[in-house]
Amino acid sequence: MRSKFIHRFALAVCFTALLAVFCAAPLLHSQGGEPQYFAIRGAKVFPVSGPPIENAIIVIARGLITAIGKDIAIPPEAWVVDGKGLTVYPGLVDSFTDVGIPVAPTASGEGGPRRSQEGARGPEDRPASTPWRSAADEVSLSDKRIETWRSGGFTTVVSAPKGGIFPGQAAVLDLAGERAGDLVVKSPVAIPVVFQTSGGFGGGFPSSIMGVLAYVHQVWLDMDWSIKAQATYEKNLRSSARPRYDRTEAALAEALEDHALVLIPANNSIQIRRAIELVDRWSVKGAIYGGQMAYEVAPEIAAKKLSVLVNLKWPEAEKDADPEDKPSLRMLRFRDRAPSSPAALAKAGVRFAFYSGGITAPKDALKAAKKSIDAGLAPDAALRALTLSAAEIFGVADRLGSLESGKIANLVVTDGDLFEEKTKIKMVFVDGHKFEVHEPEKPKDPPKGDISGKWKLSYTTPDGPEDSTADFAMDKDGTISGTVTSKRGTASVITGYLSVDKFSFTINILLEGSPADVTFSGTFDGTSLKGSISVQGFSLDFTGVKPTNNSTAAATVLRGAP
């Protein structure tokens, strides 16, 4: 009975999905249809907050985990996932990134620097400071990395705007939602500081690391002064001149009042020791980011009770480095020992979490975490650094970071140990929304011909004939990337290949807040495409030709593109 129901239900979902691709998708969103109740049955579960549970049941309802354990009743409305052979982890957290925040707007604003166009003449010009920028305000669903990281098991990120000494305020974001605001879990959670110089002659103050430090010292002093001066002024309006408003001071004061952590860059021992002193001098709640030489100074960090965000992008020799450029022994030791830093931090009792630090593929981030396991970190400590510890550091452990009843239903379901390279992520839950993860298909044989370039794709939906355009690039091995543009928008090819004359490519569109894969497959005869489009079981025939310059049809389609 159940399976028949599910089948019919799925069929309905697929049909709407198909319509949504090519028809009026926004209209269908409001009609609902995505299941809100799930139960994963029979999986091995790592709650992180407690010991692993074999053969467990997790119940998810309306975005939250409502029950977890061995003998749990599965509510009748739940969509049951057979978890046999699967492992469930809390959704992974990238503790410091800018995923979700696509472009940095230029820094300017009222109450800000006096002369934003020219080089700053001193701290009073507030160089490279935009602490009022907020990740929460700048989240955009158009950032393709949201899906990349979600598919890699990262349900949550701590994202901050980029650029400058005080780039802005970081927020905890969940990586799924219909609207940008759905992603925001908590904001602000941190004020990153970047020791960035103006770039030298003519670039204005500060042009040196000591200048940056002096500037930041002065900003904190100014902020304190403003708070006190304003309070004094409010009490005695007629006895003194009005303190001036300064946007930098106001934004920082407000964020610190919200208990935002000040993130201080410190990768090597010198920088880490300096950061320890800076936390005292600034008298802020601080944490270190970088931390790759913590193997030398972990006990000192522990003594200060500072948390560390460890950069997973381990130091490596520069690719194609000048062979004459011999690295120093100090550098070689650093490359060798950096991945042992997490183990040293764990041993010293320091709370730490991992961040991607410029790694672009989530799989590589997990590989890098595995390196620290190989260098002595206990696997459960590595898992904790990717989940609960991150949540604790940023003050959201009350709502996510572990698999517990009442917490946000952020889960990663795999077919094995998270840190094993061959392990595949099968599905991801973000705020209780289920995302299937499809392994990208690989071309078996070398391609025959070249599919790259612009295409016009034609097909007939139940509503009548329709066109869309595709723009492909193809690697030598047949891997296809690019975009497909229909009347309602553009989607990137998430996986695609051409193997001899067989092609397949998949795009992903958001449907009911939940993405649906649309796969085009068929044969390529060197000049045209012929095959079928499939959306979760449904299929349609389509043809593709290269648009000619004088083709009016192509022109129409192009005009229709956003």
Add this chain to the structure above:
Amino acid sequence: VKSPSRFFINAKNLRFLSLLNLCFLYLPLAVAATPPDAPSVILIQNATIFTVSHGTIEHGSILIKDGKIAEVGQTINAPKDAKVIDGAGQFVIPGIIDCHSHIAAESINEGSVSVSSIVNMAEILNPEDIDIYRDLAGGVTSANILHGSANSIGGQTLVIKLRWGLPAAKLPFEGALPGIKFALGENPKRSNFSVPGQPRRYPSTRMGVEETIRGAFSEARDYKKAWEDYNKRFTAGEKSLIPPRRDLRLEPLVEVLEGKRYVHSHCYREDEILMLLRVAKEFGFKVRTFQHVLEGYKVADELAAAGVGASTFSDWWAYKVEAYDAIPYNAALMTRRGVVVSINSDDAEEATHLNQEAAKSMKFGGLSHDEALKMVTINPAMQLGIEKRVGTIDVGKDADLAIYNRDPLSAYAVVQKTMIDGRVYFDRQRDIAERSELEKEKKTLIDKFKKAAEKKSEDKKPDATVPIGQKPAEKIPEVKKPEEKKPEEKPKPPQSSGTDSSAAAVRPGGVL
């Protein structure tokens, strides 16, 4: 002939700025092994001791207890628990003090503004700078770490001890008064450093330099007064006052006015030297040292009368317009007129043979052996206000010593051991012994990475197995400290047998 480029402190400016542009999180490049613990009692026996304060003791002994000199004399019986260093045929001098150094720092100039008193060298010390170790190998034990000379008023400075292997927090010379760098003449007016297309920074004349300094001190005087007024009214019971805003740029200048911070001023010409003395008099502060002060011999009487120290070069001249009147007799002439004179390095390499630089004043100007030695020991100590702690070999002073195999004023003298607080931070024999081990470790690591890289590239083949959309891991570009361009091939130090024949391996710290 020395290339002028090395004299331009602001060539360092360029170098460091570009370095910082590349990456402000640059990684240390040297290996600083923790120095061996010092035995609490050490006896140096049978050495020639140049005390600097009270003559030379042939076949003398120095007893060190807990890092301090406990006894100096002809014969001292070794206490039971003493570690004895046989000084037969060796020469001991007080550790050399370099009054003008730019080592051990992550940045040198905050060149963006004409008054950069807000920055502090103490905050960006780099204890892993290999130049610390190389200076130690030249007998240097303390150094005055100065901001560069790009600005009329530069950053805050400090004196450090070269405690190689210890963290930055252990470097500052305890109790030494902090300083601030001033600069006069061509550098702060940016005569030689304009960038095409960039507006020239004020000031661009010596008049402007004077005005900049006067302007800054006028502000500092007002700032000081604002705080004094506030404190007075606050103590008088006015509680609803808004205090002045703290200004980290002016606070060090107030300290100068209050005599709590030394002024070390870079200068060349007599006119600018006299100018700063006038400005200092007007604002009521003292100049502690004039640095370089190559025309100091023209105004030696004025310097002596003002009680200002002069820290100069041995024999560098004519490398820029304002150095045309420099003469190698400068140090001797000033000394003869009663100025406390030191010879400084201003350069990491030069600092490794300050003993020879001092010796040149015996040829140029006929100073005595002891007078020459003083110029790199007690004189810089007096200039930096640390003469009660270091600079001579006397009972009660810090056991900061350099032991040579020959008279240190000989060109053949090579440092055997350098000690700070009774702890051996450089030992030539230890350095030589450790080289092969360090080379081995280096080779092992290089091989290991090479193997890993080969394995990785094998795993990557064929390319088709790389998951779609997954880029190969990007590498972090490592920032390399650009190798300083040496103007000329330096004579290679004598090579010990059995070690690698490359110059780098023989140089102290070359392996690292």
